[in-house]
Amino acid sequence: MARLDGIERRTSSGFGPMSAAVGIGLKPAHYHALLADRPPLDFLEVHTENYMGAGGPPHRYLTELAERYALSFHGVSLSLGGADPLCRSRLTRWRELVDRYEPALVSEHVAWSSHGGYTLHDLLPIPYTEESLRTLCEHIEQMQNVLGRHVLIENPARYLEFNDSTMAEAEFLVEATARTGCRLLLDLNNVFVSTCNQGEDAGRYLAGIPGHLVEQIHLAGHAINTVDDDQIRIDDHGSPVSDPVWQLYSDTLARIGPRPTLIEWDTDVPDIGVLLGEAECAREIAGAAPARDSTRRIHAHAS
Amino acid sequence: MLTLPDLQRSFTDFLLSAPGTGPDPTLCDAIRKRGIPAEQRLAIYKNNVYTQLVGALRDSYPAVHRLVGDEFFRFAATEYVLTHPPRSPRLLGYGDNFPGFLEGFEPAGPVPYLSDVARLEQLYLESYHAAEATPLAKGAFAKCIFEGAARASLRLHPSARLMTSPFPVSRIWELNVQSSAIRGRTQIPGGAEYLLIVRPRATVEVRRISRGAYAALAAIGQGLAVAEALAAGADVDPGIDLGIHLLSLADGETFCSCEENQ
Numbered sequence: 001m002a003r004l005d006g007i008e009r010r011t012s013s014g015f016g017p018m019s020a021a022v023g024i025g026l027k028p029a030h031y032h033a034l035l036a037d038r039p040p041l042d043f044l045e046v047h048t049e050n051y052m053g054a055g056g057p058p059h060r061y062l063t064e065l066a067e068r069y070a071l072s073f074h075g076v077s078l079s080l081g082g083a084d085p086l087c088r089s090r091l092t093r094w095r096e097l098v099d100r101y102e103p104a105l106v107s108e109h110v111a112w113s114s115h116g117g118y119t120l121h122d123l124l125p126i127p128y129t130e131e132s133l134r135t136l137c138e139h140i141e142q143m144q145n146v147l148g149r150h151v152l153i154e155n156p157a158r159y160l161e162f163n164d165s166t167m168a169e170a171e172f173l174v175e176a177t178a179r180t181g182c183r184l185l186l187d188l189n190n191v192f193v194s195t196c197n198q199g200e201d202a203g204r205y206l207a208g209i210p211g212h213l214v215e216q217i218h219l220a221g222h223a224i225n226t227v228d229d230d231q232i233r234i235d236d237h238g239s240p241v242s243d244p245v246w247q248l249y250s251d252t253l254a255r256i257g258p259r260p261t262l263i264e265w266d267t268d269v270p271d272i273g274v275l276l277g278e279a280e281c282a283r284e285i286a287g288a289a290p291a292r293d294s295t296r297r298i299h300a301h302a303s
Numbered sequence: 304m305l306t307l308p309d310l311q312r313s314f315t316d317f318l319l320s321a322p323g324t325g326p327d328p329t330l331c332d333a334i335r336k337r338g339i340p341a342e343q344r345l346a347i348y349k350n351n352v353y354t355q356l357v358g359a360l361r362d363s364y365p366a367v368h369r370l371v372g373d374e375f376f377r378f379a380a381t382e383y384v385l386t387h388p389p390r391s392p393r394l395l396g397y398g399d400n401f402p403g404f405l406e407g408f409e410p411a412g413p414v415p416y417l418s419d420v421a422r423l424e425q426l427y428l429e430s431y432h433a434a435e436a437t438p439l440a441k442g443a444f445a446k447c448i449f450e451g452a453a454r455a456s457l458r459l460h461p462s463a464r465l466m467t468s469p470f471p472v473s474r475i476w477e478l479n480v481q482s483s484a485i486r487g488r489t490q491i492p493g494g495a496e497y498l499l500i501v502r503p504r505a506t507v508e509v510r511r512i513s514r515g516a517y518a519a520l521a522a523i524g525q526g527l528a529v530a531e532a533l534a535a536g537a538d539v540d541p542g543i544d545l546g547i548h549l550l551s552l553a554d555g556e557t558f559c560s561c562e563e564n565q
Contacts, residue, residue, distance in 0.1 A: 127307070
């Protein structure tokens with residue numbers, strides 16, 4: 001479908017969509033360390049919602065950091081999967097921030113978080129139906145049109161599935177890219193958490209995702225809770241990336257080549273050194289992976 | 304089969320219901336039965352929502368949290384979530400009504416200054432996220448206020464906030480946001496406080512000011528000309544030289560412009 005008309009495909013700000021760039025989620029606790037030590041990272045990712053204030057220290061630091069690192073703007077509350085219309089003032093503010101900081105990457109979730117005037121501040125699951133797909137695609141197109149560029153959509157961590165779903169998640173995501181021209185932010189921790197929580201196989205899930213649709217990867221840690229005799233994995237971003245998720249990362253890169261990769265850590269945020277160590281692990285794995293699309297690969301560099 | 308709007312309405316009702324309240328059976332029936340029961344899968348989302356909202360309040364109100372302790376804070380914050388379900392996608396402003404809520408929250412009655420400490424923390428956050436503006440230079444201010452420009456109007460910096468309390472609220476707040484632990488009883492000088500909260504550059508400052516300066520700044524904030532503002536200050540605090548007092552505030556970059564009125 002000719003949905004890409006007028007939507008610019010951006011490869012600015014230092015790295016391309018198929019590069020081995022590595023970044024970490026930006027936390028206020030790390031502002032000073034990043035500015036003082038300039039660690040070798042290719043990009044920083046922010047939750048766009050945290051920069052919606054008019055001014056103050058968040059913007060001062062982000063402005064300084066943007067001079068040294070490429071940025072990724074990651075939304076957590078647009079509610080693309082919500083049945084309600086998207087909030088227009090919210091989208092306008094997004095546009096202002098994208099114009100101001102010119103992030104290399106822009107993403108949101110395949111989830112809903114608002115309904116009936118309430119905002120739940122969580123990434124809630126949608127059934128994978130034609131009705132959901134139509135709603136999601138309408139909202140992705142609206143977001144892309146307002147921002148004037150294509151966006152990435154992220155697979156959510158899920159703790160339940162709906163009986164009404166007629167598609168597997170991978171199939172649903174791929175169909176959304178075909179209808180809107182958006183691309184995928186593949187969160188491998190979420191793939192692992194969601195498939196484990198349904199007794200499914202992560203490798204089988206990933207086989208359904210064509211590599212050329214993936215333009216970013218997220219890695220994070222998760223917790224394991226036990227309910228009676230059953231385990232459930234909780235995507236809490238509060239620990240190092242687990243071994244099975246590193247394995248998925250390694251396997252995925254062996255199949256599709258390196259991709260811009262982010263280490264997320266949002267709960268009990270540790271010293272920046274811990275995140276840099278995780279980023280270094282990702283860089284080693286990415287360095288060992290073959291570049292599958294060398295014509296489009298631009299070598300990433302920090303600052 | 305539930306339509307998407309019906310499913311999300313039912314899900315929302317469940318997430319915002321009181322802790323311990325179960326989901327509607329139609330919502331449970333929509334969820335695939337495998338291993339862990341639907342009720343418990345749904346409860347994970349509800350727990351996430353409450354954890355996120357209570358956590359946002361704790362982040363916004365660290366001094367209140369320290370004053371009452373974690374258990375009481377969770378109790379109060381949970382009551383707040385129940386009575387003030389979030390309506391804005393901006394989590395930063397979720398606790399804006401928390402000071403008012405605490406004021407009427409009966410279990411917090413034994414700590415009469417609690418809602419004022421919360422109000423100070425809320426104004427601190429507002430100031431932190433307020434728009435940027437270049438502070439007015441001291442020389443330009445002195446010219447505006449002393450050189451016959453009595454009809455001039457001053458504009459407060461966008462981050463400036465004023466508050467007053469019958470309690471020594473800023474001293475209580477300071478003690479409770481400092482990292483060192485308080486041991487035993489601490490003596491705090493009593494009495495009412497008049498406060499200016501302002502962030503001229505990167506750091507929010509909480510300044511104790513005189514009653515007269517407070518009245519003058521409040522008048523300036525309402526758009527009154529300098530002469531009228533000074534008169535308002537002198538009315539409540541006739542003993543001080545307000546011109547000099549305001550000059551020291553200008554030194555602290557409280558104002559951002561001074562305009563001659565025609």
